[in-house]
Amino acid sequence: MKCNIIAVVLLLASFSLAVPPAFAEDINRIVLRVNEEILTLHEYEARKASEISAILGNSSLDSTVRQARLEQVGQVVVQNVFSEMLLLSFANQQSIRVTDAEVKEAVQGMVERQGIESEEQLHQALISSGMTLEQLRENARRELLWQQVVGREVQPKVKIDEEELRAYYRNNQEQFRTPEQRWLKEVIVLESSGLEDAELQRIAGEVHQALTAGAVPEEVVAPLKENGVTTGLIDLEWLRKDELEDSLSAAAWSLKAGEFSAPVAARGGYHIVQVAEVKEAEVKPLAEVQDLIGRREYNSRFNRELRQFLSSLEENAYIQENLPSEAVGYRALAPEYEQEDELELFRAPILETEDAPPESPEVVG
Secondary structure (H helix, E strand, C coil): CCCCCHHHHCCCCCCCCCCCHHHHHHHCCEEEEECCEEEEHHHHHHHHHHHHHHHHCCCCCCHHHHHHHHHCHHHHHHHHHHHHHHHHHHHHHCCCCCCHHHHHHHHHHHHHHCCCCCHHHHHHHHHHHCCCHHHHHHHHHHHHHHHHHHHHHCHHHCCEEHHHHHHHHHHCHHHHEECCEEEEEEEEEEHHHCCCHHHHHHHHHHHHHHHHCCCCHHHHHHHHHHCCCECCCEEEEEEEHHHCCHHHHHHHCCCCCCCECCCEEECCEEEEEEEEEEECCEECCHHHHHHHHHHHHHHHHHHHHHHHHHHHHHHCCCEEECCCHHHCCHHHHHHHCCCCCCCHHHCCCCCCCCCCCCCCCCEEC
């Protein structure tokens, strides 16, 4: 199996450890201190490079969103690191520790998820990223530490009352409404056949007449399809009204199950639509959406408690900043970065691990 490049998941992945002497003093400059925790310019630039790589590699982002994220990348990186440093400093103050065995297990899990199957592959990946195994272990140790802090100080405060879930459901039922869907099939008399429009309309009318008279669709269109005049009977499966062209949805939603529409001029030619079955709109019962509501409320409350905890740590922390200009103002970003994954906001690019599924919300009945 081809080894994935581990560079994107390691703290210093984007920088070589061999630093020209002329730049050593500058890159070791401390840009942020939170109590005993420090961030150097070297580390900041490495994290920024990793974040930029992730943004550029995210094909789901449109150009506007991508550009906006690139413009804020310095602030986002420092905001993430700042939160992490608050948590790590608290862990140190409270003498919270992780064992070597826990670190080894975390590293092994990450290595396996990266598709690395041998020590040689790991060795080559580390060389490619400019990292040492010891640095990798240290990164894992730091992440485990702040996860322990969050698990001890925040998670126990997040409780969800069963009556609150029911109240949320009652007050937000439209969120759980499934729109009407129709199972549609169609035959298209094709513009691409090269026939004149009047001839296309005539053929479409004859096909419609035959279908409404009860003829078997496949038998009606078989000779026409062979000559390239029509398609076969196309199964569109279940569709919502907003998933069709306006003219087609208007025709389809005027029919009863089993009926065929008159020919409709739309993309590609004249469409004769059949409604095979109708699935009425409905509000999903509470039993089907209770887990979803619970997770949503759990994440919201978790984020709120986490922010409150971090704010309390910040109030009592010694903070010193000497930031690059593009990172100034990072604290103002925090309210804009609520994430459904309750830990994502504070995950620095130390290890790109697959988060374990969140534990089931504790519901107090």
